[in-house]
Amino acid sequence: MLKRLELDDGGGSGAAGPVRFTFDGREMTGRAGDSLAAALLANGVLQFRESAVSRQPRGPFCLMGVCFECLVEIDGVANWQACMVPLAEGMTVRSQRGGPAVVPLPQTERTGS
Amino acid sequence: MSGANKDVAARDVVVVGGGLVGAAVAYGLARQGLSVVMLDEGDVAYRASRGNFGLVWVQSKGDGFQDYARWTRGSADLWPGFAEELKEAVGIAVGYRKPGGVHLCLSEQELEEVELRIRRMHNQAGEALDPGGDPGSRLLDRAELEALLPGVGPEVVGGAYSPHDGHVSPLYLLRALHEGFLKLGGLYRAESRARRIASDGAGFLVETEHGRFRGARVVLGAGLGNKALGKGVGLDVPVSPLKGQILVTERAERFLELPTINVRQTEEGTVMLGDSHEDVGYDTFSKPAVMSEIARRALVAFPALRSVKVVRAWGALRVMTPDGFPIYEESESHPGAFAVNCHSGVTLAAAHALKLAPLIGDGGFSRTLASFSSRRFDAEASRA
Amino acid sequence: MRCDLAVIGAGPAGLAAATRAAEAGLAVELFDEQPAPGGQIYRAIETVPAPRRALLGPDYAAGAALAAAFRASGAGYRPGALVWNVDSQLNVDFSQDGRSRQCRARAVVVATGAIERPTPLPGWTLPGVTTAGALQILLKAQGLVPAEGVVLAGSGPLLLLLAEQLTRAGAAPRAIVETVPRGRLSAAARHLPAALRAPGYLAKGLAMLRALKRAGVPFHRGAEALAIEGADHAEALSFTAGGRRQRIESRLIALHQGVVPNQQMTRLLRCEHRWSDGQRCFLPVVDDWFESSVEKVFVAGDGAGIGGAKSAALRGRLAALGALRRLGAGEDKRLAGEAAALRGALDKDGAVRPLLEALYAPSAQILAPADDTLICRCEEVTAGALRKAVALGCPGPNQAKSFLRCGMGPCQGRLCGLAVSEVIAAERGEPQQTIDYYRIRPPLKPLPLAELAAFDVGDDAGDEAGDDQDAA
Numbered sequence: 001m002l003k004r005l006e007l008d009d010g011g012g013s014g015a016a017g018p019v020r021f022t023f024d025g026r027e028m029t030g031r032a033g034d035s036l037a038a039a040l041l042a043n044g045v046l047q048f049r050e051s052a053v054s055r056q057p058r059g060p061f062c063l064m065g066v067c068f069e070c071l072v073e074i075d076g077v078a079n080w081q082a083c084m085v086p087l088a089e090g091m092t093v094r095s096q097r098g099g100p101a102v103v104p105l106p107q108t109e110r111t112g113s
Numbered sequence: 114m115s116g117a118n119k120d121v122a123a124r125d126v127v128v129v130g131g132g133l134v135g136a137a138v139a140y141g142l143a144r145q146g147l148s149v150v151m152l153d154e155g156d157v158a159y160r161a162s163r164g165n166f167g168l169v170w171v172q173s174k175g176d177g178f179q180d181y182a183r184w185t186r187g188s189a190d191l192w193p194g195f196a197e198e199l200k201e202a203v204g205i206a207v208g209y210r211k212p213g214g215v216h217l218c219l220s221e222q223e224l225e226e227v228e229l230r231i232r233r234m235h236n237q238a239g240e241a242l243d244p245g246g247d248p249g250s251r252l253l254d255r256a257e258l259e260a261l262l263p264g265v266g267p268e269v270v271g272g273a274y275s276p277h278d279g280h281v282s283p284l285y286l287l288r289a290l291h292e293g294f295l296k297l298g299g300l301y302r303a304e305s306r307a308r309r310i311a312s313d314g315a316g317f318l319v320e321t322e323h324g325r326f327r328g329a330r331v332v333l334g335a336g337l338g339n340k341a342l343g344k345g346v347g348l349d350v351p352v353s354p355l356k357g358q359i360l361v362t363e364r365a366e367r368f369l370e371l372p373t374i375n376v377r378q379t380e381e382g383t384v385m386l387g388d389s390h391e392d393v394g395y396d397t398f399s400k401p402a403v404m405s406e407i408a409r410r411a412l413v414a415f416p417a418l419r420s421v422k423v424v425r426a427w428g429a430l431r432v433m434t435p436d437g438f439p440i441y442e443e444s445e446s447h448p449g450a451f452a453v454n455c456h457s458g459v460t461l462a463a464a465h466a467l468k469l470a471p472l473i474g475d476g477g478f479s480r481t482l483a484s485f486s487s488r489r490f491d492a493e494a495s496r497a
Numbered sequence: 498m499r500c501d502l503a504v505i506g507a508g509p510a511g512l513a514a515a516t517r518a519a520e521a522g523l524a525v526e527l528f529d530e531q532p533a534p535g536g537q538i539y540r541a542i543e544t545v546p547a548p549r550r551a552l553l554g555p556d557y558a559a560g561a562a563l564a565a566a567f568r569a570s571g572a573g574y575r576p577g578a579l580v581w582n583v584d585s586q587l588n589v590d591f592s593q594d595g596r597s598r599q600c601r602a603r604a605v606v607v608a609t610g611a612i613e614r615p616t617p618l619p620g621w622t623l624p625g626v627t628t629a630g631a632l633q634i635l636l637k638a639q640g641l642v643p644a645e646g647v648v649l650a651g652s653g654p655l656l657l658l659l660a661e662q663l664t665r666a667g668a669a670p671r672a673i674v675e676t677v678p679r680g681r682l683s684a685a686a687r688h689l690p691a692a693l694r695a696p697g698y699l700a701k702g703l704a705m706l707r708a709l710k711r712a713g714v715p716f717h718r719g720a721e722a723l724a725i726e727g728a729d730h731a732e733a734l735s736f737t738a739g740g741r742r743q744r745i746e747s748r749l750i751a752l753h754q755g756v757v758p759n760q761q762m763t764r765l766l767r768c769e770h771r772w773s774d775g776q777r778c779f780l781p782v783v784d785d786w787f788e789s790s791v792e793k794v795f796v797a798g799d800g801a802g803i804g805g806a807k808s809a810a811l812r813g814r815l816a817a818l819g820a821l822r823r824l825g826a827g828e829d830k831r832l833a834g835e836a837a838a839l840r841g842a843l844d845k846d847g848a849v850r851p852l853l854e855a856l857y858a859p860s861a862q863i864l865a866p867a868d869d870t871l872i873c874r875c876e877e878v879t880a881g882a883l884r885k886a887v888a889l890g891c892p893g894p895n896q897a898k899s900f901l902r903c904g905m906g907p908c909q910g911r912l913c914g915l916a917v918s919e920v921i922a923a924e925r926g927e928p929q930q931t932i933d934y935y936r937i938r939p940p941l942k943p944l945p946l947a948e949l950a951a952f953d954v955g956d957d958a959g960d961e962a963g964d965d966q967d968a969a
Contacts, residue, residue, distance in 0.1 A: 001625075001748055002635065003644040005666055007548040031639075033544065038639040046624035046730050046748070052364040052382065052906075053877045057729045059624030061874075061912075063631035064537050065530060065942075066612050066759075068875065068907040069622075077420050079363060079907070079943070086532060099364035099382050102264065102417045156893025157936065163899050288886075288900040295889060303892035363907055363943055381902070386946075399939050401582055401590050401599070401954050408950035422943035424907055 002041050004031075021091040030087045037063060037070045037082035040093070048072050048082060049096035071096045124148045124300070126473065127319050127328035129307045129342060132162040133283065133458030134465060135334030136290035141470025142332075143297035150300040150326050152307055152319065161336055162458055164359055164429020165283035166387045167379065168372055169209070169460045172216060172250040172275035176230055179237050180484040181438050183246030185457070188464035189277045190245075195463040196281070203296060205289040207281050208380035214278025215253065215262060216374045217414050218271050227273045228252055250275040264368060266416045272373075280372035282380055283459050290462070302326075307335065310345045312447050317346070330449040332473060336432045339452050347446030349487050352454055354430035358403050359387040360411075361425045362418070369415070375407070376414050384421065386411040399426035431456045434487075441469065441485035443478045451478065452487075500526040500573065502820050503589045503602035505580050505762065508536020509560065509806045510798025511608030512567040513813030514820075519572035521821050526573040526600055528580050528591050534564045536610055537630065538806045541638040549640050552665055556701075556806070557637070563810060581940035583607075583766055585791050590952070592944060597952040604793040604820040607763055608813060611756040611799035614778070614859055615916045616651065617866040620725030621752065622874050629659050629753035636662060643749050646671030648734045650723055651753040653857045654702065659751070661705045664712045672715040672745050674736055676754075676860035679719040685855035695849035717743065723862060725750055754859040757915060758800045764937035766791050772930040775854045776803055777864075778915060779934055785840065786819025787812055793823055808846045815839045864919050872920065873913040875906020880920055887924040894918055894935045907943050910935045 018029045023040060030039025037060045040048065047057045048070050060070035063083045070082040075092050078100030082093075124147075128139040131153025139151040154160075171189045175182025189211075196209035218224040231250045238247035253272045258265055261274070295301060305321040310331060312318070317331040333339045333348065343350040364382035375388040386407050404426050411418060432454055434440050439455035451473055455461055472478040479486075504515040507529035515527040535542040539560025550558050567574075575593055582590035589600045613628045620626065629649060635641040642663055649656050649670045660670050692699060709716065720738040725731050735744040757778035760770065769790035770779040780802045787795045795816035798809035818836050821827040866872055868881030878901045886900050894917050897903055903917055904910035910917075914935050922932040940949075 001644055002641045003668070005549060005552075005636075005640040005642060007552065007666075008546050008640040033541075034639055038635055038641055041635070042639070042641055048624070051877065053875075056622060056877070057624050058622060058874075059730070060627060060631065061622075062613065062628050063634045064612075066908065066911050071907075079422060084530065099366050100421060101366040102368040102384075102415070102421060153890075153892075156895045156933065163895075284899045284902070291900075292889060301890040303890050303896070360946075360949075361905075362946065398584060399582075401588075401939070401952065404939070405949055405952045405954065408946050408952075412946060412950050419947040420945050422907075422945050423940060423949055424909065424943050425905070425938050426940065427938060 001044060001046070004042070019087050019089050021087065021089070021093060023093045024095055032087075034087040035063075035083050036072070036074070036080075036085045036087050036091065036093065039087045040082060047095070050098060052099045055098060121150065121300070121324055121326050123316070123327040123329070124150045125328065126330045126332060127152065127317060127326050128332045128334055129310070129319060130334035130336060130338070131291070131301065131303070132160055132334070132336060133165065133287055133290070133462055134336065134453055134455065135332070136287060136294060137458070137462040137465035138332050138334050138453055138470050138473070139299055140290045140294045140297070141466035142473060143294050143299040144466065145471055145474045147474060148298070149294070150302065150328070151294060152305040152321060152326060153301065153303045154306045155304045161429050161432055161456070162283060162287050164357060164427045165459055166359060166385055167280050167283045167377060167459060168214065168374070169211070169279040169281055170214060170457070171277040171460070172214065172248045172273060173230065174248070174457065174460070175246070176234055177237075178436075178438050179241045179243060179246055182234060182238065182248060183243055184464060185460060186246055186248060186277060187468070188461050189279070191463035191467055192279065195467060199289040199293055203289050203292040205285055205292065207285045207289050209279060209281040211277075211279035212371045213274055213276040214280070214372045214374075215258070216273040217265070217269050218273070219269060219410065219413050221270055224271045231273060248275050249277055262369065262371060262373070264415050264417045266413050268413050278372065280377055281459060286459060286462060290466075307338070307342055310342055310450070312346060312450070317450060330451070330473065333450070333452045336454070337430065339454055343452050346450035347444040348442060348450060348452045350440060350452050350454055351487060351490060352432050352434055352440070355433040356428055357387065357431050358399055358407060359385055359427045359429070360404060360407050360423045361385055361427075362421045363424050365421050368417070373414065376411050383424070384418065399428045435490055439485050440487045441478070441482040442487055498598065499601045500524045501603050501824060501826070502526075502606065502817070503528065503587070503600055503604075504606045504608060505583070505589070506536065506608035506610055506798070507531065507534040507576070508538055508608060508610045508798060509563055509809040510610070510800070510813035510816070511536070511606065512563045513810040514606045514608060514797055514817040515572040516563075516567045516570040517814045517817035518820060519570040521817075521827055523821070523824070523826055524573070526575060526602070527567075528575045528578040528589065530577070530579050532576050534567060534574070534576070535560055537634060539564065540634055545637065546640070553637060553662060560806070579942055580762070581942055581944055583762060585766060585794070587793060590939075592948060595948060597944070597948050599954050603824055604795065606795045606797055606813070606816045606820065607800055608798045609759045609762050609800050610809075611803060612759045612911060614754045614757045614863075615912045615914075616752040616754050616863045617870050617872050617880065617916050618723050618725060618752065618863060619867065619870055620727060620731065622871055623725055623727045623731045624729070625727070625731035625748045626725055626750045626752065629656050629751045632751050633659050633662070636666065642666050642668035644668070645749070646747065647749040647751055648672050648674060648745050648747040649751050649753070650674040650676070650720070650734055650736070652676045652860060653753050653755040654853060655756070656753045657702070657705050657709065660714060661708050664709065664714060669712055669714050671747055672717060673709070674717045674720045674723070674734060674738070674745070676720050676723070676862070677718065677857065681856060681858075685852055688852035688855055692849045692852035695846055698849040721862065754863055755857055756799065756803055758802060759911075760914070760934065761909070761911065761937050761941050763789060763796055763800065764934060765939060765941060766794055768794065768796070770934065772928065773802065775851065777859055779929075786822065786836065787816040788819050788823070793820070795819055804843075804847050804850065808843055811839050811843045811846065815843070863916070865923055866916065866920070872916050873903035873906065875908050875912075876902040876904075878903040883917060883920050884924055887921055891921070892925070893921060893932050897921065898935060904935050909937065909941070
């Protein structure tokens with residue numbers, strides 16, 4: 001639902017190489033210079049997360065770091081503002097479902113189980 | 114909402130203060146069938162209630178003051194029924210849970226101190242033949258701690274547990290008390306900071322920026338404001354501010370059922386981190402150095418909180434008396450004027466509503482709550 | 498670490514302030530959350546490909562000179578740095594590369610710009626609904642445009658500018674749904690003579706409207722009762738205009754109701770704020786050097802009241818002069834002369850504002866959202882719940898926050914604050930000034946607990962050598 005400007009492809013310094021990443025296991029490609037949010041949108045992803053209160057679908061709203069609607073999990077760490085994070089090669093991105101899990105320590109996992 | 118500067122019809126009781134203390138007493142009075150007006154400040158007040166950590170906490174309360182230990186334990190015993198009552202009255206679940214609570218000890222020295230306290234308080238209850246005033250705490254070793262609190266950090270040496278401890282949402286509690294009070298026919302006035310209280314033969318007249326309020330009795334539940342207001346009606350209320358800071362995280366998946374003294378997960382999933390003491394006067398700014406120290410202690414307690422994010426820090430002012438225990442007092446020179454002060458507005462909310470408020474109604478206040486009078490400070494001063 | 502002047506924000510105001518102060522010999526540190534200078538208005542200005550820059554027009558391209566002057570000025574620059582606390586002792590706590598540090602400044606310029614006014618409408622939280630600014634950022638920074646047409650809805654110059662830019666980019670909007678009520682233009686016309694003093698604005702505006710007309714973009718005027726439909730994402734915008742209910746299908750819908758100062762930092766500092774009826778928002782109170790009520794804290798750019806990019810740069814320079822004056826780093830007479838010239842230019846550039854403010858005042862619907870509309874997106878609090886709390890006696894936003902949790906989520910009230918103040922003011926029948934705003938607390942953005950725990954305020958030893966600049 002979003003497309004790259006054709007004029008950019010012809011013009012000057014914008015010749016950016018592809019950057020590969022995954023979102024919820026799907027392989028995707030963005031460009032150097034993309035924010036993670038822009039790269040996801042360019043790949044047709046509108047919903048980035050489910051809200052922490054009642055699991056409503058949500059996606060980017062302001063793209064300037066204000067609204068906290070574009071939260072995602074990156075490489076296992078929850079609640080990143082995707083619009084403020086530059087896309088990087090090999091990122092493993094997952095949609096944020098509710099709040100972050102507070103993972104217990106391995107030591108107490110042993111005790112608990 | 115206008116500031117009509119005219120007298121409002123006289124009530125049985127004027128309660129000054131709409132925080133947890135004032136609202137609990139006002140609710141309790143209205144529940145007795147009395148006509149009550151509750152006067153509150155505006156939107157930005159030094160409101161200790163908003164900075165409350167939300168513990169219903171028994172295990173450390175009343176060390177050296179058995180009546181207070183019994184009073185606290187009594188309130189905790191009333192809490193389950195009180196939460197039910199509020200839910201039925203106004204449909205607000207205040208999130209009260211009583212899974213027991215843990216004081217985590219981060220050093221051997223802290224553990225020793227806690228162990229001594231447990232023994233002291235147990236003996237104190239025993240000497241007074243007062244099983245209902247025993248906080249019932251016991252020490253936990255590492256293994257018990259790990260079973261009770263998954264994710265507790267390796268540097269935590271031990272802890273103290275009491276089955277009487279619990280927690281609640283202080284904000285929902287405040288809202289429920291307000292709504293319950295209104296439902297019982299109480300009159301609530303915000304933007305009505307009391308300026309002066311005068312008495313005449315017929316009762317008390319409370320002057321505010323928005324009108325005057327008359328009552329046969331007056332209860333001061335205005336926290337730090339009680340100090341100045343009390344003077345007009347012969348109440349000596351030696352309270353001073355003690356700043357406490359709290360950090361709150363984003364909502365996280367549930368990981369912690371039991372409240373601890375410095376880390377508690379709320380109903381919503383946010384994690385509250387707290388317990389700092391700063392004697393800085395009336396300053397409610399949050400200080401980064403203190404925020405950092407709170408974060409450090411929280412991570413020692415639960416290292417897995419590392420990447421959870423802090424959303425907000427608060428500085429609120431605790432209302433401290435010279436010995437840290439509550440002041441409950443009826444004026445000798447102006448009978449019918451009462452002061453209610455404490456820094457445990459959540460823990461004691463049930464007692465304030467269900468036990469203290471009726472005493473204001475029936476006149477047994479001074480007799481029943483004699484040991485909480487501020488005259489105890491005179492005695493201390495003369496001893497010293 | 499220390500500096501003479503800490504500037505927060507690298508938009509036109511921040512760049513101009515940092516440049517001017519550094520040129521005068523002050524040790525300047527500019528902190529900005531973005532990876533490159535320009536702010537939102539000149540986003541990607543240093544790296545934008547030439548054809549895209551041409552498409553965005555000369556007003557955008559003008560930012561390149563500001564960025565270049567800043568780069569050449571010798572001012573310290575910390576991109577990717579989130580300032581999460583500033584206190585009245587001028588300590589600036591910031592997070593960069595996952596680590597928090599403190600910079601002790603002798604003066605501070607807050608240049609954190611504007612945010613879009615919250616637009617609570619039915620369905621505004623659905624994926625696919627963005628602000629107009631969001632689409633413009635995608636265009637500037639990534640060259641991304643809607644492939645299947647977007648519906649632009651609301652009011653304000655940015656909405657029209659975006660429509661025109663998208664049209665030129667070959668991605669004309671499916672429709673513009675404008676909420677400016679009929680008759681507003683004639684009511685605003687009394688500001689027209691004054692507006693003509695500001696060079697260029699009106700001609701540009703009219704040219705924009707003509708271009709949209711030429712391109713055949715459907716333009717619905719006087720729209721009311723907007724609602725976004727959809728289950729898991731936006732599917733259509735429905736509204737009433739011309740006396741009938743209409744519906745336009747689209748998976749992308751961009752909302753706009755003007756911009757307002759980003760108050761988070763000035764509120765955190767407890768600067769005095771006053772309600773502006775014209776701009777329909779709170780503005781920090783500043784003197785004619787743009788110094789706030791907190792000593793040596795200056796507020797430049799749109800953060801001091803919406804004036805646009807040109808005014809922002811002028812204000813930034815003026816704030817820098819104010820800081821030089823305060824720090825005794827310039828000859829008073831020369832500073833006064835330079836300031837007078839800047840004030841003259843500001844006065845002229847700002848002359849267009851009363852007309853824009855009157856014409857594009859926010860729509861009644863977003864100022865008084867329906868009861869079932871979410872007003873706080875983070876904590877999912879409806880306007881109706883807020884009204885009920887007010888009916889029970891709740892006197893203002895901070896009590897509402899306690900009772901309802903509105904403003905307690907990660908956005909910390911940025912997207913509900915103004916709307917909450919407006920609703921409470923309307924319900925209580927009191928002016929917004931009396932109702933006031935949320936208390937804002939640190940950290941200004943969520944901060945990982947581990948980073949906060951590792952933050953050692955008093956220790957400069959961990960800083961790399963050279964960070965410690967003694968005041969000149």
